[in-house]
Amino acid sequence: MTGEENPFYEHYDRILEICQKHDVTLSLGDACRPGCIEDASDISQVEELVTLGELTRRAWEKNVQIIIEGPGHMPLDQIAANMKIQQTICKGAPFYVLGPLVTDIAPGYDHITAAIGGAVAAAAGAAFLCYVTPAEHLRLPDEADVKEGIIAARIAAHAADIAKGIRGAKDWDHKMSDARKRxxxxxxxxxxxxxxxxxxxxxxxxxxxxxxxxxxxxxxxxxxxxxxxxxxxxxxxxx
Ligand code: SF4
Incomplete structure (x- = not known):
């Protein structure tokens, strides 16, 4: 509206100097992330990812750590490819995803749509899962919603750890199986x-x-x- 560039983008080098001095890690958000599955992997999302790759390089040149925000809504068959593209463009910088929600038709159950996508994303290389609550798209979450959302995200992350063969991840499951048997x-x-x-x-x-x-x-x-x-x-x- 003002014709001005985003000040954080325009003064990025100055911000990096401040962050380097105070050992601050930056979270690079993506304003063009998909807000419904139909938007997933569109040109603006991919173009922005290229910009995020450039901002990553500039941050690392100034010795500033970054974490990069990823998609929020995405069909299941696109998630793994998106994780790989991010790792290539952003040179393996840690990626955090908001779900992704694999379908848009389940208000009240978006902790589940997010956990499905989160498990696939984490197994394909996402570094961090943001939890989504059953209240997503409906209202502010209450305490019970937050609990449901966090547990769903933890299940997704654990499922991915098992799939990735993270050492010790399966031990928890083995203990449960043994207790069930007994x-x-x-x-x-x-x-x-x-x-x-x-x-x-x-x-x-x-x-x-x-x-x-x-x-x-x-x-x-x-x-x-x-x-x-x-x-x-x-x-x-x-x-
Ligand atoms: S009754 Fe036994 S076998 Fe059946 S669900 Fe319960 S614990 Fe499992």
Whole structure:
């Protein structure tokens, strides 16, 4: 409206000098990131990424660290390619993504659309996932929304760590599988990403047989296989 350039862009070198002096890391936002899946990977997004690559180079020349903002809405099949293009253009500078949300039709569930995209993005090289809450596009999130959003983002990040073979990532899953096999409910709760919800769900539907759950009851495959492996003759209809 004023005909002036963005002052942060116009005075970027001066800002870099200040950041270098005070050891500040810059977050380079992308104003042209897609706001719906139809905008994803359009010319303005890619052109801006080229500019972000240039700003990255200039920051590193002045010994200033940067992190780069990535797309917010993107079909699943474009995410991995976008991560690779960013890594090439921005020379591997850390990339943070807002989801990306893989579909636009799920207001109230955008922590899930974001976690799907976030898992793919992180597995393909995104360095940081921003959480999205179920309230996205609807209202300011409340405390419960924030919790749901953070847990969904943590699940996405953990799924990506497993896919990338990050050392130790699977250990958590192995411990959970072992506890499930032993029907050790207390350990399962302690290992759960949301122990409070896991406890609440189990408590809300007590099984007939204490060591099983109400999903299969006495037909519990874990319980019956454990008994068979211990040499018992199992007839679940007799019990
Ligand atoms: S009852 Fe079914 S769902 Fe529940 S622990 Fe046993 S096998 Fe798993």
């Amino acid at each position: 029907l050790d409910w207390e350990t399962m709760f302690q290992l759960a990403i949301d122990p409070e919800k896991a406890r609440r769900y189990r408590a809300s539907s007590k099984p007939e047989k204490e060591d099983t759950c109400s999903m299969c009851g006495n037909f519990c495959a874990m319980k019956n296989m454990n008994r068979i492996l211990e040499g018992e003759i199992v007839d679940i209809f007799d019990e």
